[in-house]
Amino acid sequence: MQTDELTAVRVLEGPRVRLVPLGPEHFDSVWEGLHDAESMRLTGTRTRFTEAAVAAHLARIGAADDRADWAILDRSTGDYLGEIVLNELDEDSASMNTRIALAPGFPGRGYGTEAMTVMLDHAFAEIGLHRVGLDVYAFNPRALRSYEKAGFVVEGRQRDTLLWEGEWTDSILMSVLATDPRPTFR
Template identity: 35%
Template sequence: MIKGDLVGLRARHDEDVPVLQADLYDDVPVRSRADSRPWRPVPPGSAASPYAVSGPADDVAFFSVVESESGELAGEALLWGIDAHNRSAHLGLALRPAFRGRGLGTDVVRVLCHYGFVVCGLHRLQMETLADNTAMLAAAKSVGFVVEGTLRQAAWAYGAFADQTVLGLLAEDWRTDSRRSSE
């Protein structure tokens, strides 16, 4: 497990899947804003679940987010599009409704940066989020991500096009105080 101040990131367990499926995937409006793929109904226990446990892959690292204080499953996090040649990846996370608004997102971003920069030796991390996702924008900026641009009406988000904000962080710009995560 990789630990931060408020959360730990660990491998996904089989018992995480139905919880994540119910709280994150089956919330259609929220899922539609969080994923570029269209929502489709996925039956419980299906191997098609986006949370289904699988072996490691070179281009993605899936984590379950665990709140340190309670030990409860708080959500999911991932590095995706991992490019070993260019030493870059994209970052993403989703928290269960009961765990939002408590500062966990910022800690998840911090721990994912530690994983990407320290464990994987990446040079650049990037995230894309809807321009009105103030919580994610604040979390990213507090860890050192810089807004690199806006993709106008680039995302179909539950019935309407929305702007996407692109943020980036280079290893050398990662804030020193953010590096304490994960011991």
């Protein structure tokens, strides 16, 4: 594994998206997403963040040696589309978790699938991971379809993992292996 790829996060390119290291310059866009009710629901986020906490997080993630965080930008306009993260490094098993959050107004346009595919290409070819996993709430079928398009396979279901506004929902466990067939955007 090339864990130096986690401390020297490089720019990744797809046909429509550009993944750049997430940092303090993305504060305004990240902050806006943290105040979007639908984004918070889709990610199951209840935490109310302070500006100082978000700024500190964005300032420190670039030096982390166990994760890689990217801002997803529109290649043609430079607009911030969201963020994608590899985290929870298990070096012994060459495995990491991923998560993605698109900015309000951008889900459903294929940007997430492309960003995920570009990031997975990097995770397997450059970092040398064997497995990337995630979980998605059952009330988000659009994300489930996007992950499947990127090559993720459903592994199982955890029942009643999130209580949101009085209703329980399950989470779907998914992963993709370096040896699995996946689409390419190159």
